Every structure is written in structure tokens, then in C-alpha cells.
Amino acid sequence: MGISLARLDNRLLHGIVASQWTPKSGANRVMVIDDKTANTPMIKEAMRMGKPSGCSLSIINKETAYTNFKNGKYDGQKVFVICNDPQIILDLIENGNEIGTLILGGTEIPENTESTKVSKRAYVKKEDEPIFKKIIEKGTKILVQYVPNDKPEPLEKFIK
Template sequence: MPVILARVDQRLIHGIVVNQWAAETKAGRYMVIDDEVSQDEALKASMRLSKPAGTGMSIINTDKAIHNFRNGNYDSQKVFVLVKEPSTLIQLLDAGIKIPKVNVGIIFDEDGRKNISKFVSVNEQEVKDFKEIEKRGVPCSIQYVPNDQEVDIKKLI
């Protein structure tokens, strides 16, 4: 199974992901899946600068990610998936992509979201999406850095 962890983090690639989570996951590929970010060449270039040495990075839209997974492009790699919204993960699951676990790092407190932890706020749709992901047998937990204790998202939503 190529996906070793999926993380919902609205900052996508940042210091904590490339330093602390890199050591924790030992991922060989970081895959940012975002339909908007995948079209922004300047942002993609800056994200690529931060990837850990010796790893690969893909910054692609959801359809291309699904195509690449189905095509077996990552079968020999350990892939750490990064998305801004849990709805993207549902699209992957709908396409038959196996996700063993979802880690929630940062969802900003904006646009009417309700704060459920220090770094995570959710709206009604995101609550539904996390419940749907859990219903499909994929555990979801909030954990900002690997040394933090995992908190089952079900307890907070």
C-alpha cells in the first residue's frame, strides 16, 4: 500500500511536516493533492524547495492523483498525502485508494468554523466528511506534531 499517512493541513508543506513528520513517517514521496495549488507554478516551486533531501514530491490535482495511484505510479513508494480539506480524501477513497490513517494538523479558524482544538476548527461539511471517512474504517486523529498525543477526532466533533 503506497499511502502510509494522509494529513489534512491547510498549510500543506511547512517546517513541521518536512522535519518532524518526515522523520516519523520515513516517506519517500510527499504528495500534495489540491486542485487550486496544482495550478499555481510559483507556489509549487516554493513548496518543492522545502521537501526533504532524497524524497520525491508531487503537487497535483485530485484527478491526476487518482489516475497516478490507479496506474501504479507509486506502488513501490511510501507516500505521505497532504490535503487542505477532508473532502479530497473522500474522493480518493471513492476511487479505491487505500488510506490507512488520517492525521489532522491545521484547519484555520475562519469562514464560520467552530474551534475543536488548539489548531483545528471545522465547519458542518468538514464534520460530515470526517464522520464519513471514519465510517469507511479509516481512523482520524488530531496530532499537530508526532510527539503530541493523538486525539480521536470523534471525541471532538
């Protein structure tokens, strides 16, 4: 049990994530980890309306997520983690949580930042490359894949 799948997506929880990735994850809890969303009641409530059926939903800030995982709050559950910052994934791993696969879905188009385009909808900022490399070194497979039917591409193919 624990984290069944993780996804980086700038839109966090949206239709594709709810209808396609959540069933694929096998999770019974979807966890959105994002400080801004967790602290903005209107955004949080709108996101709750898109909750996948049959799953619990947590929309929490990163410190609450780290504390809850550390305290075993999700033991016995399969959790699908969604965030938009690779550092959160690395922090979860370094805090003792296993993440077998991280899906890199959609990202914002970086402006005035050196980046690598890894798919039609995803970019990796040069400043984030060391974080992704550490995640891979910790044993997590990172796949670039927008929807489950897309051919998954290993992130290592794009960053050296």
C-alpha cells in the first residue's frame, strides 16, 4: 500500500486525471498536494466537484502531506499523488515513501526559463533537471505520458 502512482500536472485534478489516470492508478484516495490550491477555498471547492467517484479526495499543502505520510495516516490506502512541483515528489521519497512511477503529464510553457520540451504538453526546466535525476536515482521510473493511451517515454531520453 502507499503511493500507487504520482503525476506532475500543472492543472492538478482535471477531467483526464479523474476519468483516465485515477482508474489506472488503482487508488482509493486522490491527493492533490499544492499550497495555493489548499489555501484558496474557491479553487479547492471547484476541484472537489471533479472528484473521481469511488475515491476519497485530499487537497492539502505540502507540509500537511509530509506530516500525514510520516504519521501513517494513509497506511492501508492506495494513494494517487498529483502535484505540479517535482521537489514535492523528491521530498516524499526522501521522507521514506516509495513511488514506483511518476507520470509527467502537462506543464506550463516556461517563459524566460531555459527548458527542454519533452512532449506536446510538457517541458522540463533546466533548473529542475537535478531534481528529476535524483528522483530517478532513488528508483522511481519517470514516464512522459499525457493520457494512458499515449506511448510512455522515459524521461531519461530527454534529459542527460
